[in-house]
Amino acid sequence: MTRLSNATLAALPASVTKPDYGRSRVTPGVVHFGPGAFHRAHQAAAFDTLLASDPRWGITGVSLNSTSVAQALNPQDGLYTLALLEAETEFRVIGSVQRVLTGTERAAILAALTAPTTRIVSTTVTEKGYCLSSDGTLDMAHPAILADLDAPDTPKSVIGWLALGLAERRRQGLTGITVLSCDNLTDNGRKLGAAVRAFAAATDPDTASWIEDQVRFPNAMVDSITPATDDTLRARVAQAIGMEDAWPIQRERFTQWVVEDDFAGERPELERAGVTFTRDVHGFEAAKLRLLNGPHSTLAYVGLGLGHGSVAQAMADTRLAGFVEQLMREDIAPSVAAPDGFDLSGYIGDILKRFANPAIEHKLSQIAWDGSQKLPYRILDTTRDALAAGRPIDRLVVPIAAWLRFIERAAASGSAITDPLAERLLAAGGDWRAILAMGDVFGDLGDDPRFVAAVTRAHGALADPAGYALVTV
Secondary structure, three states: OOOHHHHHHHOOOOOOOOOOOOHHHEEEEEEEEEEHHHHHHHHHHHHHOOOOOOOOOOEHHHEOOOHHHHHHHHHOOOOEEEEEOOOOOOOEEEEEEEEEEOOOOOHHHHHHHHOOOOOOEEEEEOHHHOEEEOOEEEEEOHHEEEEEEEEOOOOOHHHHHHHHHHHHHHHHHOOOOEEEOOOOOOHHHHHHHHHHHHHHHOOOHHHHHHHHHHHOOOOOOOOOOOOOOOOOHHHHHHHHEEEEEEOOOEEEEOOHHHHHHHHOOOOOOOHHHHOOOOHHHHHOOOOOOOOHHHHHHHHHHHHHHHHEHHHHHHHHOHHHHHHHHHHHHHEEEEEOOOOOOHHHHEEEEEEEEHHHHOOOOOOOHOOOOOHHHHHHHHHHHHHHHHHHHHHOOOOOOOOHHHHHHHHHHHHOOOOOOOOHHHHHHHOOOOOHHHOOOHHHHHHHHHHHHHHHHHHHHHHHOOOOHHHHHHOOO
């Protein structure tokens, strides 16, 4: 079958939306670390909308730890198909990604970071990619950071690469740029900026001062459900576009990107793509992390315990769907300081509808990845707030207990889990109290008798498979 590329764009069916600009006119303005599904479904699609009116915002992708995205997209000239899933699926070919570099292409990555046309460096590397300690600061004892501090000119981590690229921009007399985190991490821009400055201070204090003065790290949040690509999607896309696409992407039609209006230089007019610029992202961020991501993890761990495979299947279980709605409205919402004019109740209703969308097959096993990194931001911060306010936490600890049961099942069966702490978690799998004592996951909560008692009750209830459909604990 013919493969998607610049040479075959004109042959796409009229039913497929294609770039409405000449790709030869596009110049690179963005370097993006982590060009996986999440980025290509969201930020890359937004920049694609912008390129017809302003072709200076093409994207150079950098995949540090894998060659798979580069191998899929580079033969396609960076093109790929985005399937927007609702009652009727829309297929759109995205042209904003110009090429994807791999971690071995050191000279090319450094050239992209120091190009005069580069104005934004963005990241979607997941929470674990920032190498942070439990307190949100750079973990100087992290193996990747230690390696980069020992050899700062040949970095492996995103933090090391950002520090090197910014140091080289300073050396060449170039302007500062905007470094834009798009990961599900509370206060992501501030934490990324502090981490990069801390790394730079350990290797080149003058560069750390220059970064403080010349580089901006705005907070941001991005929201849209993005299921992993599978062979079913590849087959649907091939039929729809009449040619092969090695790595199409799918997401729901809903998307939200909120960015703090704090840029080092020119800001792209992403309002054209529906992006919200604000002076304070925190309210939007908290609402999303707590009311969408927290229930998402709840559905994952409780749903897997019940034998469900996807979010839509879990939401079809009326007992579980009712529990999640009660959790959102009664336990999570009181902890969310929503922005002025934000309809919190309506937002919850919209999320529940999105979860139940039958066109989205978002695998619970995918959402269950990296629980040790996600749960502190998605559930544990809300739990701390509830304890401080004297509110009950019985429902809030159910996803924590379900995660512990998830680890126990994996340990007992010898199954692997996707988590940076997998070895420690599986080693302790039969002793869930040892996991609660992991300070880098639970912090002070592991020593709080109220939290431990509540988890103990929920964990005991979940010993019975019927307990996974708890409406109350």
